[in-house]
Amino acid sequence: MSTPFLSVQDLTVDFHTEDGVVHAVDGLSLGVEKGTTLGVVGESGSGKSVTALAVLGLHNPETAKLSGEILLDGRELIGAPRSVMERIRGAKAAMIFQDPLTSLSPYHTIGKQIGEVFRRHTGASRAAARDRAVEMLTRVGIPQPKLRVDDYPHQFSGGMRQRAMIAMALVCDPDLLIADEPTTALDVTVQAQILDLLRDLQEQTGTAIILITHDLGVVANTAHEVLVMYAGRAVERGTVREVLGEPHHPYTWGLLASMPRLGAPVDVPLRPVRGAPPSLINVPSGCPFHPRCDYPALAGPGLCRAERPELSPHRGHGDACHLTLARKQEIVGTLVQKREIVR
């Protein structure tokens, strides 16, 4: 099997702070093919955004220390010169952010902000860039694009701003789009529109998408594959059907049990994952999830505390947990029976 279009191998991102070294991402591997969407889920602080920023080289090199391998179309991005990264960003790999209001410059018109990416990477004229901006606004479904192109972000609604962000990210037809919680700041109805838009655009352009979210519902509807992250590591990986249908990791169970959904039995309360996300300076020994896990006793005495489980098997549906497969299937069966999680 050839390397995927984006291949991240054994990525670590450490931040050196006054309090100690923050291990934000610790040995993460992932791959995304063109035309597919990888959903990355996990709590706040699980390293999702840090990973995304690392792929685009947006971390401050003085505070963030990266190691491992990030191959985009076979090209190593870690340690690439700044000028190379500046040419890749916005052209081959683009990103959209969570809050479209603060992520757009309040001082420049929407058209300028879209057009300048195009000019920067294609050397197009001002007029051509403006035409392109209008074209992109049309594609993302902004009404009256010829008029709205001269508006400022504050004159747009939240959903329109995110559409403009998407237009800006896609103006150079990037091969990779990283969407960092693109719908978190939006109304639910607008969320669905934005996700539909992303899916439609992907069908037209064949872009690879990394969709970062903490919303499993979004993943279920949009992604092809899922990566569940905890404390900077991948704890479960597989297709949407595998991970959401046959979840193997106790953390994934926890996420599923804490997620409200329509049609769920009203008499079963939502169950949050107990405890708080771990400190990334003093990551718990062994399996970082063991202090919050309900099942360490079933894995063998002291095993979860002592030994860090690796993600296995190597390909396909894998998880990082010491429990045996039979045991996991048994527990999932019980949870489904208790209607705490719905497959």
Place this chain on the structure above:
Amino acid sequence: MLRFLTRRTLGAVITLVIISAVTFFLFFAVPADPARLACGKVCPPELLAQARHNLGLDQPLFAQFTAWLAGIFAGRDYGGLGHCPAPCLGYSFVNQAPVFETILDRLPVTVSLTIGAAVVFLTFGVATGIVAALNQGRPLDKIVSVSSLIGFSLQIYFVGTLALYFLVYQNQILARPQYRPFTEDPLAWAAGLVLPWVVLSIIFTANYTRMTRSTMVEQLGEDYVRTARAKGMTGRSVTLRFALRGTLTTVVTIFGVDLGALIGGAIITETTFGLQGLGRLSINAVTDSDLPVLMATVLVAAGAIIVFNIIVDALYAFIDPRVRLS
């Protein structure tokens, strides 16, 4: 825009009238008697009464104030000194010179001092602030931060006196500070003011450096600056087109206030360098109990601050499209 200006001008006039009234009545709360000063050391009661009448001080306070106020708009008749055309600010108690002309005479000195210094401190302050922000945490940033802290702590009369002694009197590197009208001889104008400009700028530069640095650091952490980098914009364009743009708002705000305050009178600077500007005029008016001059300098100072505030608010709308003048 027109509505904004009308509204603000109206507000400014009201503010100025209130400030004048407060100054006027405060003046009489102080036990100094201008009539006695005008009358001289040996002053029989009838001469004192005469002096009091000449200065208009025998009128009720409120009538005095309204007469002064009316004089600005309509001119005023003085018995012995004849008609004073609008805008009439009265005659000095001390030397009987028309106050309006004195102000016009002194204003260019203060304006020259302010503008020259403003060019220096704005340029250097913003430039060093940007450099420090872009090198945040590195030695260069620390050097800039420490030196601006030192500059900020220095006093004009201290630095000014040292500079005068060493650069002017001891070594004759610079000309003695003096005011020559720009229209007469631009070179002599600049040469005479260069030392006050530099000394005044030391303190202000430090302030602008600190402010530009902190705002810029904040701006560089903004989401939209990150977006600009994620779009592949080069480092320089990210700095200049995005981060600096947001920094401008803060700089313009403080700059407007500083300009207004400086036009109102750089009292210490003018005194240190013996420049006959508005600051000097106002401090002399206070010590001489020269009410008309005092009222006029307060009016100019307050007016300058108000005008620059209006300009700043109008500028906001140009800098930040989110601001609407209404």
